[in-house]
Amino acid sequence: QTxxxxxxxxxxxxxxxVTLTCGLSSGSVxxxxxxxxxxxxxxxxxxxxxxxxxxxxxxxxxxxxxxILGNKAALTITGAQADDESDYYCVLYMGSGIWVFxxxxxxxxx
Amino acid sequence: QVQLVxxxxxxxxxxxxxxxxxxxxxxxxxxxxxxxxxxxxxxxLEWVAVISYDGSNKYYADSVKGRFAISRDNxxxxxxxxxxxxxxxxxALYYCAPDLHTTPYWGQGTLVTVSS
Numbered sequence: 001q002t003x004x005x006x007x008x009x010x011x012x013x014x015x016x017x018v019t020l021t022c023g024l025s026s027g028s029v030x031x032x033x034x035x036x037x038x039x040x041x042x043x044x045x046x047x048x049x050x051x052x053x054x055x056x057x058x059x060x061x062x063x064x065x066x067x068i069l070g071n072k073a074a075l076t077i078t079g080a081q082a083d084d085e086s087d088y089y090c091v092l093y094m095g096s097g098i099w100v101f102x103x104x105x106x107x108x109x110x
Numbered sequence: 111q112v113q114l115v116x117x118x119x120x121x122x123x124x125x126x127x128x129x130x131x132x133x134x135x136x137x138x139x140x141x142x143x144x145x146x147x148x149x150x151x152x153x154x155l156e157w158v159a160v161i162s163y164d165g166s167n168k169y170y171a172d173s174v175k176g177r178f179a180i181s182r183d184n185x186x187x188x189x190x191x192x193x194x195x196x197x198x199x200x201x202a203l204y205y206c207a208p209d210l211h212t213t214p215y216w217g218q219g220t221l222v223t224v225s226s
Binding site for chain 1 (some may be wrong): 172212215
């Protein structure tokens with residue numbers, strides 16, 4: 001069974017740029033995977049940042065952008081702020097109606 | 111504005127059943143596929159099931175296939191998840207969401223606890 005992979009943890013300095021990735025244990029991510037990205041802080045529902053590869057959700061700052069980098073989906077955060085410290089999840093469409101979330105990345109801003 | 115309100119969660123014994131509901135408003139419910147996603151305590155997000163806009167197609171994660179059934183009533187703008195043969199590992203916060211690839215909306219979730 002194909003697994004969706006994310007970095008378990010990542011660290012970025014305030015004001016810095018970080019790129020989180022979302023890949024497949026077997027195969028490549030493409031726009032047909034419709035990658036979406038979510039930010040979640042403890043005790044809160046997920047907040048959609050990006051859907052369908054690079055469509056930014058309403059109200060999401062343009063510091064957040066989505067793309068395909070090589071064979072993975074990517075979420076790039078520029079000008080990192082303390083408020084960006086959170087868990088980030090991606091989801092991919094696997095075909096045949098099936099969707100799979102990645103295990104999440106814990107982002108630390110320090 | 112878009113609202114998704116999940117309900118029906120609670121504490122249930124292993125092997126029993128529970129039906130979750132998701133009341134939708136603020137968008138044309140009947141035009142969108144709908145998903146259930148869950149999150150066990152302290153764990154990541156897990157996709158559970160999806161139903162097409164008209165209810166004709168339904169797909170499930172392997173972990174719930176054969177035990178859970180997704181359905182919808184477009185006349186009531188409501189999504190359902192019938193959960194049978196519940197297991198302790200089904201304990202989670204259950205969220206509903208419309209098409210993950212075309213909309214950004216999520217509900218606040220309803221908590222299901224499976225415990226004896």
